[in-house]
Amino acid sequence: MTSTALRSELAVRGVALDAPVRRRGGAGPSDDGHVLLDGVGTALPIVATSRYRVSEGRLLLDGADLGLDVEPVRRPAFYDLRTADGIPYHQIARLHGADVLATTVVQTCVRYAPEQRCRFCAIEESLRSGATTAVKTPAQLAEVAEAAVRLDGVRQLVLTTGTSAGRDRGARHLARCVRAVVEAVPDLAIQVQCEPPEELAVLGDLRDAGAVSIGIHVESLDEQVRRRWMPGKGSVPLSEYRAAWREAVRVFGRNQVSTYLIVGLGEDPDELVAGAAELVELGVYPFVVPLRPIAGTLAVDVDGAVTPPAAVVADVTSRVAALLRAADMTGADQRAGCAACGACSALRSAGA
Numbered sequence: 001m002t003s004t005a006l007r008s009e010l011a012v013r014g015v016a017l018d019a020p021v022r023r024r025g026g027a028g029p030s031d032d033g034h035v036l037l038d039g040v041g042t043a044l045p046i047v048a049t050s051r052y053r054v055s056e057g058r059l060l061l062d063g064a065d066l067g068l069d070v071e072p073v074r075r076p077a078f079y080d081l082r083t084a085d086g087i088p089y090h091q092i093a094r095l096h097g098a099d100v101l102a103t104t105v106v107q108t109c110v111r112y113a114p115e116q117r118c119r120f121c122a123i124e125e126s127l128r129s130g131a132t133t134a135v136k137t138p139a140q141l142a143e144v145a146e147a148a149v150r151l152d153g154v155r156q157l158v159l160t161t162g163t164s165a166g167r168d169r170g171a172r173h174l175a176r177c178v179r180a181v182v183e184a185v186p187d188l189a190i191q192v193q194c195e196p197p198e199e200l201a202v203l204g205d206l207r208d209a210g211a212v213s214i215g216i217h218v219e220s221l222d223e224q225v226r227r228r229w230m231p232g233k234g235s236v237p238l239s240e241y242r243a244a245w246r247e248a249v250r251v252f253g254r255n256q257v258s259t260y261l262i263v264g265l266g267e268d269p270d271e272l273v274a275g276a277a278e279l280v281e282l283g284v285y286p287f288v289v290p291l292r293p294i295a296g297t298l299a300v301d302v303d304g305a306v307t308p309p310a311a312v313v314a315d316v317t318s319r320v321a322a323l324l325r326a327a328d329m330t331g332a333d334q335r336a337g338c339a340a341c342g343a344c345s346a347l348r349s350a351g352a
């Protein structure tokens with residue numbers, strides 16, 4: 001198992017390699033290559049100038065072999081297929097890690113005006129670049145999911161969405177998509193991700209549709225950080241997040257609900273860990289990831305943001321992992337989703 005310190009270093013500094021499975025831009029905070037690191041699905045930033053390099057399947061630091069195998073995840077066979085109306089499957093959903101299918105069902109966000117958008121997010125950039133389509137229909141997702149399971153052994157599906165203007169904040173379309181996929185591939189475990197819906201009953205609709213876990217992502221519990229980094233989303237009171245998490249835990253179960261916490265947004269590490277403790281207490285898994293500023297985001301294009309120090313990432317990750325272990329909440333116990341996948345966080349290397 002990779003140590004938390006090394007995993008944090010890699011998350012922050014990235015590696016130089018040519019990974020065939022890679023996503024650029026998209027929702028959320030990363031732009032990574034997908035590899036098996038010591039046999040474990042891992043998303044690593046590709047940084048051509050990194051001191052960490054993959055050569056002949058081994059991880060090197062300044063040319064010295066660190067004793068770990070790195071195998072790029074192979075390009076999945078379903079990427080070569082197209083829908084009847086000619087859309088390549090890879091524009092509808094992408095392979096994450098080794099066995100997770102993931103997509104953003106609505107690739108636009110009501111909060112994407114420059115003064116509103118999350119400064120680390122590039123959700124509409126992959127749409128502009130032509131890498132994906134604006135709205136994935138339930139039928140398209142069912143078709144692609146069936147092929148990904150059959151041809152590539154995919155075991156989980158992660159469905160996220162840009163936020164809509166409706167009171168459901170996009171959850172109703174997610175529920176329609178889940179229903180269609182479950183009908184086509186009943187054994188595929190599905191996680192949905194959305195903002196806290198104003199009508200909490202829609203969380204029950206998502207569960208009834210067949211989703212087994214949910215991510216309701218706050219990114220930070222620090223109000224100043226929220227206002228600065230997420231002016232639009234940060235206007236949703238934390239009380240709405242807490243109400244949605246509680247209801248989601250009631251509906252989906254303890255440790256089937258998760259949220260991202262991003263290290264490197266300027267939050268005091270002790271406060272971040274204290275916030276994680278509150279989440280664990282609620283039964284919500286805090287999925288700790290470092291900020292990865294990517295091109296096309298305001299964080300890079302305007303702010304010149306940089307990644308946090310690896311030592312801070314390792315410290316916060318270790319402390320949050322200890323909280324999770326003490327509460328008997330591990331990512332492996334989640335049935336689907338980012339915590340179950342674990343590729344974007346160092347938490348798994350810390351035993352959570």
Ligand code: SF4
Pocket residue numbers: 043096097100102158337338339341342343344345
């Ligand atoms: S942790 Fe989430 S975003 Fe990262 S590779 Fe896994 S499913 Fe994708």
